[in-house]
Amino acid sequence: MEKEFEKPSVTVDIVIFTVFEKELKVLLVKRNIEPFKGMWAIPGGFVRMNESLEDAAKRELSEETGVKDVYLEQLYTFGDIKRDPRGRVITVSYYALVKPEGIKLSASTDVSEAKWFSISKIPKLAFDHKKILEYALKRLKWKFEYSLTAFSLLPEKFTLGQIQNIYEIVFEKKFDKRNFAKKLKSLNILKTETIEKNVSFRPPQTYSLKKDIKEVIEIL
Amino acid sequence: MEKEFEKPSVTVDIVIFTVFEKELKVLLVKRNIEPFKGMWAIPGGFVRMNESLEDAAKRELSEETGVKDVYLEQLYTFGDIKRDPRGRVITVSYYALVKPEGIKLSASTDVSEAKWFSISKIPKLAFDHKKILEYALKRLKWKFEYSLTAFSLLPEKFTLGQIQNIYEIVFEKKFDKRNFAKKLKSLNILKTETIEKNVSFRPPQTYSLKKDIKEVIEIL
DNA sequence: CCAAAAGTGTTAGTGATACACCCATGT
DNA sequence: ACATGGGTGTATCACTAACACTTTTGG
Structure with a gap:
């Protein structure tokens, strides 16, 4: 590229669903760093230069759950200017469906804890993650209606x-x-x-x- | 942000549909610069730091067609590593439906010509734009089935x-x-x-x- | 009166819904 | 024997698809 413009950052966020205890569950992580330190959020992270969006999503997913055999689908890309107080961050959201067996939750550097939440008991979320989760849930239901x-x-x-x-x-x-x-x-x-x-x-x-x-x- | 990582570039591409002459038409632009100079492509451009993704899409749309009263919907975000030979470029694609009346096509700096193509006579396209167009067409049909x-x-x-x-x-x-x-x-x-x-x-x-x-x- | 597009009803088939009882097993 | 979830068929209703003739206008 001839000129270097200022660029936004790009992340992927993954809404990870599973079902157990007769409830639909979502995986959330507790943020270890500012902004929104101590708050729950949808797991995600920056896209690296040498990986596609889907690869980034798969990497995050595997880091969080240790699970590989999943259904993964891109949801929507959120790009409001002020959605991240640190600066311009565009996030490509995905949702994943994982089988409840054999999941190993593991916290990473930016995160102190990872936990399954019942969809009916979601705490206040960081960033615009509430919107992302609602979008994911809508898509999930929609998808279940007309697919397998x-x-x-x-x-x-x-x-x-x-x-x-x-x-x-x-x-x-x-x-x-x-x-x-x-x-x-x-x-x-x-x-x-x-x-x-x-x-x-x-x-x-x-x-x-x-x-x-x-x-x-x-x-x- | 504490550290500065290398960041991908982010563009929006907009598949602009209309119907006239009993045909479904797509707006394509002829590229004025490398790469793919002289080839037809879906109109698009870089996302500016001070505009949301949708604003960027609306700006491009208005620059190309002069039309404001449109249906605009985000399609999908394409982020393969090698989709742009210049470097890492992630594109958030949109599609738009414009009324055939009162469209003024205008070429911009990167582009020498803008033209409506019948969906049945699409030339070879730059980048991964064939894939984007196919995706847009699929979504369009799908959307027409269950919405207004x-x-x-x-x-x-x-x-x-x-x-x-x-x-x-x-x-x-x-x-x-x-x-x-x-x-x-x-x-x-x-x-x-x-x-x-x-x-x-x-x-x-x-x-x-x-x-x-x-x-x-x-x-x- | 002819050409061109607009308007209008009925029938048959297909898929969705509502509903209640018996079965196989472990304790 | 009982508790627990598994398995099965029929009747009604709503929606979809197929099908052809008459009407209104301008030339």
């Missing part, structure tokens, strides 16, 4: 009850069991697996997604 | 024929006149205006969007 993204919150093999629970938690309402099963089956995306009797009660039929469908979700 | 955004391509008062034409052009297929009218009317968004007999043949009923609906489209 929800399945990325479940293990390889799952039951109809599990996937219905996910939907009921995210949409905060009950669905009719029969209609739900009917619809899923009519989509022709399920492969029946062998039943395993592990816990108790009547053992449910387990399913997995057909191979080609799994690929669709990766791209989605 | 299409109306922002029409003047205040319009006929059912006009709006149906827009849909037929964008989706590249014919719709049944009766079903189309029925659906629109059932949405309860139309205000009937007085018929003006201007051209010839049987004069069509003109409509406008109800006031509260217009506001919805602004936000959409």
Whole structure:
């Protein structure tokens, strides 16, 4: 570039969702440094020169949760002039869906603590992170309606009850069991697996997604 | 900020759509400078420190077309490391829908010419602009399906024929006149205006969007 | 009276919703 | 036997899609 203009900084922020304890959870970090020191925030960080936006998001995600097998989607880019008191910072937001198993939360340098919050009990957030979270939640619901993204919150093999629970938690309402099963089956995306009797009660039929469908979700 | 890291540059690119001559058109500019000198590209430019992303997009839009009354929506942020041979440039893409009346195309410093291209006759584009355009087109169609955004391509008062034409052009297929009218009317968004007999043949009923609906489209 | 676009209703099919009972298992 | 979640079918309603003729105007 011939001339050097003053440039904004660019960060990625990642709204990380999971579901456990019958609740939709978001990962927040407690800020260790100013501004907003001591306040909760959506995890994120500066984009390095040698990584794409998505790579930056994946790096942050892996640093925070240790998890790699996730659904990750770009949300929106927030660029108001005064959204960061330190100066001009543009943030490219992402949201991620991680399976609740095998997550290891780890704090990084800028952050003293990382914790899952129920979506119904979100504390006051730093920067414009409230707006970002609301946007993420809207997109999440929207996406669940017309895609199979929800399945990325479940293990390889799952039951109809599990996937219905996910939907009921995210949409905060009950669905009719029969209609739900009917619809899923009519989509022709399920492969029946062998039943395993592990816990108790009547053992449910387990399913997995057909191979080609799994690929669709990766791209989605 | 305590430390100064090397920062990427940030641009906005705007895919500007309109409809005339029974075709969906995109505005492209011919590049006056390297890289990709002489090639067609999506209009855009660097984000200034004192303007938000949306302001930057509006400024570019107004510089290119002289038009202010537009629908503008952020699309996606492209940040691959090598998308610009000059160095690290992250671009926040937008798309805009402008009414075909009263557009004044004007070339700027970096650009020798601005021209409308039919969506079916797009030349080879600079940078990753082909990808951006494809993304914009996908979003446009998607948006037309479940929102009233299409109306922002029409003047205040319009006929059912006009709006149906827009849909037929964008989706590249014919719709049944009766079903189309029925659906629109059932949405309860139309205000009937007085018929003006201007051209010839049987004069069509003109409509406008109800006031509260217009506001919805602004936000959409 | 001809050309051109506007206007208008009915039918069949498809997908969504509402609803209640029996089943398989572990304790 | 009972407690717990799993599994299944039918009837109604709403929405979508297919389809053709008459009307209004200008020339």
